[in-house]
Amino acid sequence: MSALPQLITDWFAARGWQPHPHQLAMLARAEDPATLLIAPTGGGKTMAGFLPTLAELATHPHAGLHTLYVSPLKALAADIKRNLTGPVTEMGLPIRIEDRTGDTSATQKRRQRVDPPHILLTTPESLALLLSYEDAPRIFAGLQRVVVDEIHALAESKRGDQLFLGLARLQGLCPGLRRVGLSATVEDPAAIARLLARHPDPCAILQADPGPAPDIRMLETAEAPPWAGGGAAYAIPAVLEQVKAHRTTLIFHNTRAQAEIFFHNLWLANDEGLPIGIHHGSLDRLQRQRVEAAMVRGELRAIVCTGTLDLGIDWGDVDLIIQIGAPKNVKRLVQRIGRANHRYNAPSKALLVPANRFEVVECVAALEAVREGALDGEPRGPGPRDVLCQQILITACAGPFDAEALFAEVTSAGPYAALTRAEFDACLDFCATGGYALAAYDRWRRLMQRPDGLWQLRDPRAVTNIRMNIGTIQDTDTLQVRLRRNRGGKPLGEIEESFAATLTPGDTFLIGGQIVKYEGLREMTVEVSRDARKKPRIATFMGTKFATSTQLSERILALFAQADWPQLPAHTADWLSLQREVSRLPQQGRLLVESFPFDTRAHTCVYGFAGRNAQQTLGLLLTNRLEEMGLHPLGFVATDYATLIWGLDPVEDPAPLFDAARLREGLGTWLAGNAVMKRTFKTSATIAGLIERNRPGGRKTGRQATFSSDILYDTLQKYDPDHLLLQITREEALRGLVDFGRIEEMLARIGTRIDHVRLDRVTPLAAPMLLEVGKVPVNGAAEERLLAEEAARLLETAGIG
Structure with missing residues (x-):
């Protein structure tokens, strides 16, 4: 189809619009088996993805499901439904559009299976659940197209692996299925295209005009950023002035805890009572929806938020983005910038607010990358096998299957194209028996092979449990927070079980921007009352703690190599000059190690620039080595760029x-009995179906799940150390939590080029490490005073004080 039906042409004309070139190009390629569209935010990507569908349904009425739209966020599916329903209604097209997510009622879900809409908007998890039903062939009969929105976000996680396996299953049910991927931020289009297409089929790549460069810079503040810290409290007055000067401002944070703290401080400074909201994943759904509705109506001047608003939701008239803290990742920053001026050919406006001096350097590096259009991204490994195990069980829920056919289907999915038959058979055997050490237990013998060679569930009653545990998102173990009432008061959100366990009656913490006092725990619900005091104890939400990307780390090192820094504010340039004067700056291809005394302890700082997870792992390994060498290490702390170790001996x-x-060798020994491995095992075992978090009649608490996973882990380590789940756990730990790959990359980069600088006091670059959250506490107030005195002496020595 190359031309728009007259009905749609008239609709555009009535509004004085014309289809963008990339929208017409998508229409021209409507019959291609797979197409990836890369277009700027506000460039009409969604309309481009749906235009072929609207054109087909306008000219050829279709019974049943025609197009499936998959997005990473429930809210994004709801937003697209709202934005798509308007044009369809105005054109008078007889098209039913519905969404199906975790928020959809059970009644509506049942009706959708019997009578699917023409366009169904959903998430990877809901799609996987639909594919688990025995009537999936009827539900998807006639499906013509799948549109995957924000495909870059899905491609970076196990949710994407699950989705691509789901697309392979859909292709088997609907051989003529056409696939469309949409994104504004793709660093490697060819790699995403390989994931989207049916392997080994090709995928067309369309790149729209990127539009004008964003208006992005650092926020100027009256007060200089501190040497250390992550809250950016110093910038509150300047941020508030920007909020006053714009219609709607999104204020992004990298973690939920930081968002809560900043919102609280912003509200205390909000003398004019400007309407400001907060939005993050730990808040109660109704509270999030109220904020979303107020955004749509244009009633909020600012929204303090996290990754929940990263993606392509078009809410309200946002004309400014503020990023608090270094962005850590250029691609994420570009995505967030695109939330402002959500219009084609209108430049997005954004301000970066570094939380400390080092983040000033990182922000400058990120700004340079954005201006060059250089996106970052780490290469993905092969599709994880715990997700494959879940897919095998999902397939069995839908009915008997042939292993040969399923293997062919799985390897047609991009992430699993290189999967060997032996690896597939190991996953199949695990699903059938639980593995050697567990084969004697009926509860893990879930599949059986029939005389005709087909595989099926051993007990059909297992279907309910499998379906209740579909998904790859592993929730932190959380408890609901409610205002205390006789029968349970207003829900406020959730906090982690581990945090709740530390609370005693009378403790205060922040949630949803308000201070509450812990009253007690009742039926796994945290009961609280409102508290008027101004200094709460802070709930440390896990949120997402991003690691600085490899590209940004390289750019920071390149900045350090400059003779001077005209692009840096004077306070940060002076800070780096002082570092160069009293020690030296880290260099590309070399490793800087500083040794100095502080507070009667010997300190060693290793500047690896490998990202927080890798630097954390390096700290664990190095302290073990120091222990072996008899140097009595006492503790360490890690950031994205360095690891600081302290002990008794230099x-x-x-x-x-x-x-x-x-x-x-040390990593292998350390991992064998470490809590990191047990946590990773619990995650993989839950995804693979060995551990069930959800059961009919109730959900296991985090402690119950951890207890049972710890027993399983210890049993397998003792009796079946080569068990599939232990193999997967090792792979996942190395790739994710401990990020050993970046340590190996660092070792390869530096070789034997180690610069060891011995000093008699702390250096400017190491000083912020002494105040990092997560270090072993000694005496917080005294240590801060000592650091301030050291900083003053450094400045005086350099003639700056």
Whole structure:
């Protein structure tokens, strides 16, 4: 189809619009098996993805489901429904559009299976659930097209792996299915195209005009950023002035805890009572929906938010984005910038607010990358096998299957194209028996092979449990927070079980921007009352703690290599000059190690620039090595760029610490009995179906699930150390939580080029490490005073004070 039906042409003309070139190009390629569209935010990507569908349904009425839209967020599906329903109604097209997410009522879900709409908007998890039903062939009969929105976000996670397996299953049910991927931020289009297309089929890549460059800079503040800290409290007055000067401002944070703290401080400074909201994933759904509705109506001047508003939701008249804290990732920053001026050919406006001096450097590096259009991204490994195990069980729920046919189907999905038959059979055997050490237990013998060779569920009653546990999102173990009433008061949101366990009656914390006092725990619900005091204890929501990307780390090191820094504010340039004067700056291809005394302890700072997870792992490995060497380490703290270790004895020669073989050996020994491995095992075992979090009649608490997973882990380690789930756990731990790959990359980059600088006091670059959250506490107030005195002495020595 290359031309728009007259009905749609007239609709555009009545509004004085014309279809964008990339929208018409999508229409021209409507019959292609797979197409990836990369277009700027506000460029009509969604309309481009749906235009072929609207054109087909306008000219050829269709019974049943025609187009499936999949997005990473429930809210995004609801937003697209709202934005698509308007044009369809105005054109008078007889098209039913519905969404199906975790928020959809059970009644509506049942009706959708019997009578699917023409366009169904859903998430990867809901699609997987639909594919688990025995009537899936009837539900999807006649499906013509799948539109995957924000495909870059899905491609980076196990949700994407699950989705691409689901697309392979859909392709088997609907051989003529056409696939469309939409994104504004793709660093490697060819890699995303390989994931989207049916392997080994090609995928067309369309790149729209990127539009004008964004108006992006650092926020100027009266007060200089501190040497350390992550809250950016110093910038509150300047941020509030920007809010006053714009219609609607989104204020992004990297974690939920930071968002709560900043919102609280912003509200205390909000003397004019401007309407300001907060939006993040730990808040109660109704509270989030109220904020969303107020945004749509244009009633809020600012929204303090996290990744829940990262993606393509078009809410309200947002004309400014403020990013609090270094963005850590250029692609994420570009995505967030695009939330402002959500219109084609209108530049987005954004301000960066570094929380400390080092983040000033990172923000400058990120700004340079945005201006060059250089997006970052880490290469993905092969499709994870815990997700494959879940897919095998989902397939069995829908009915008997042939292993050969399922293997062919799985390997047609991009992430699993290189999967071997032996790897597939190991997953199939795990689903059938639980593995060697567990084969004697009926509860893990879930599949059986029939005389005709087909595989099926051993007990059909297992279907309910499997369906209740579909998905790859692993919730932090949370408890609901409610205002205290006789029968349970207003829900406020959730906090982590581990945080709730530390509360005693009378403790205060922040949630939803208000201070509440802990009253007690009742039936797994945290009961609270409102509290008027101004200094709460802070709930440390996990949120998402991003690691600085490899590209940004390289750019920061390149900045350090400059003779001076005209692009940096004077306060940060002076800070770096002082570092260069009293020590040296880290360099590309070399490793800087500083040793100095502080507060009667010997300190060693290792500037690896490998990202927080890798630097954290490096701290664990190096302290173990120091222990072996008899140097009595006492603790360490890690950031994205360095690891600081303190102990009783100084390190005379750091070179032996970085022997790659010894580090790998130490990692294996450390991982074998470590809590990190048990946590990773619990996640993979839950995804693979070995552990059930949800059961009819109730959900396991986090402690119950952890207890049972710990027993399983210890049993398998003892009796079946090569069990599939332990293999998967090792792979996942190395790739994710401990990020050992970036340590190996660092070791390869530096070789034997280690610069060891011995000093008599703390250095400017190391000073912020002494105040990092997460270090072993000694005496907070005294340590802060000591650091301030050291900083003053440094400045005086350099003649700056």
